[in-house]
Amino acid sequence: MKNLCYESTSNCLLKCPYCISSDNGVMEKDHYLExxxxxxxxxxxxxxxxGGEPLMDPLLKEKITLIIKKYHEANEEPYISLSTNAASLITQDMWLFLRNSIQCLDISIPSLNHDIYAQMRGADLLDQVLINIRKAVNYGLNVRLSIIMTKQNYNELEKLFEFAAATNVNSVRVGRYFxxxxAYNVKDNYELDETTVIKIIDDINNGKYANIYSGKILPPIKTLSMMSGYLNVDFNGMLFVPNIEGKQLISNVHDIDISALESSFKDSQPKIFIRYKEK
Ligand code: SF4
Known part of the structure; x- marks a missing residue:
């Protein structure tokens, strides 16, 4: 299995109108051990x-520690990427823990403009995000900026690459609106037309920003159907793939047949055909 996204909490201090994980509801019981x-x-x-916002998860350290232990028991090393809005205060203790425990801190930052940031994220916590990006670099983490291109911010890409260069982050991922x-319900307000998305992809692939930012740049995926192999598990233990209809439910962590899951997602996880384990 190549990729898994674990939505570990419903807590978040922002309120993005297009938040995809808000459909998980509010966590009543944390099923993290299972x-x-x-x-x-x-x-x-x-x-x-x-998440939600994983840095607002009171059990985050415990979860990451247990996950690392699982990999080590199997003589494997994990590659853990923490996907954060970086809008909260982060203690020194947490910075040191993250530096020693995860392989990538993926910080989403849609804009450097306070008004656009607030419009897209439901609150203007941009200053704290900027502080945290600089701290993450200073603490020696592998920092990736994630920039989701929408109707609101796609003209800012050059500025964001200048910022990435000035802060010396390790990589930048330019994403498309899913x-x-x-997020389907508000797509008309945010989603870029396909021609603009293709232009962004071509510009990146043709090196338009390479003179501004010399780190690794990951362009948006070419088609939305490439998300058909993106396996998620939410805090209730439900396994699903996100799609336009909502969530394509696969199973849950109790009932899933691991080898059937593995073979279904083989070869870059293009097709989903999962058998439930016999009860
Ligand atoms: S930062 Fe926005 S998109 Fe991410 S979990 Fe919070 S509300 Fe949702």
């Missing part, structure tokens, strides 16, 4: 921990 057991059986090559789950 979910981490599942992760330990699957051992994905890359585990993305997101009109999936709850």
């Amino acid at each position: 979910i981490i057991d599942f992760i330990g059986k699957l051992l994905p090559e890359r585990l993305v921990i997101g 009109p999936f789950r709850n």
Whole structure:
């Protein structure tokens, strides 16, 4: 299994109108032990921990520590990417923990303009994000900026690359708006037309920004159908793939047949055909 995204909490201090994970509802019970057991059986090559906002998860350290233990028990090393809005205060203790525990801090920053930031994220916490990006670099983390291109911010790409160069982050991922789950309902306000997305992809691939920023740049994926192999597990232990209709439910961490799951997602996870384990 290559990729798994673990939506570990419903807590978040922002309120993006297009938040896809808001359809998970509010967490009543944290099923993390069962979910981490599942992760330990699957051992994905890359585990993305997101939310909500994972840095607002009071059990984040415990979860990451347990996940690392699972990999080590299998004589494997994890690749954990923490997907964060970086809008909260982060203690020194947490910075040191992250530096020693995760392989990538993926910070989403849609804009350097306070008004656009507030419009896209529901609150203007941009200054704190900028502080945290600089701190993450200073603490020696592998920092990736994630910039989702929308109607609001796509003209800012050059400025964002200048910022990436000035802060010396390790990589930048330019993403496209996924009109999936709850984001489908507000897609007309945010989603760029396909021609603009293709132009952004071509500009990146043709090196338009390479003179501004010399780190690694990951362009948006070419088609939305490439998301058909993007496996998620939410804090209730439900396994699903996001799509326009919402969530394509696969199973849950108790019932899933791991080898059937593995073979279904083989070869870059293009097709989903999962058998439930016999009860
Ligand atoms: S920062 Fe992420 S989790 Fe929080 S509201 Fe925005 S999209 Fe949702």
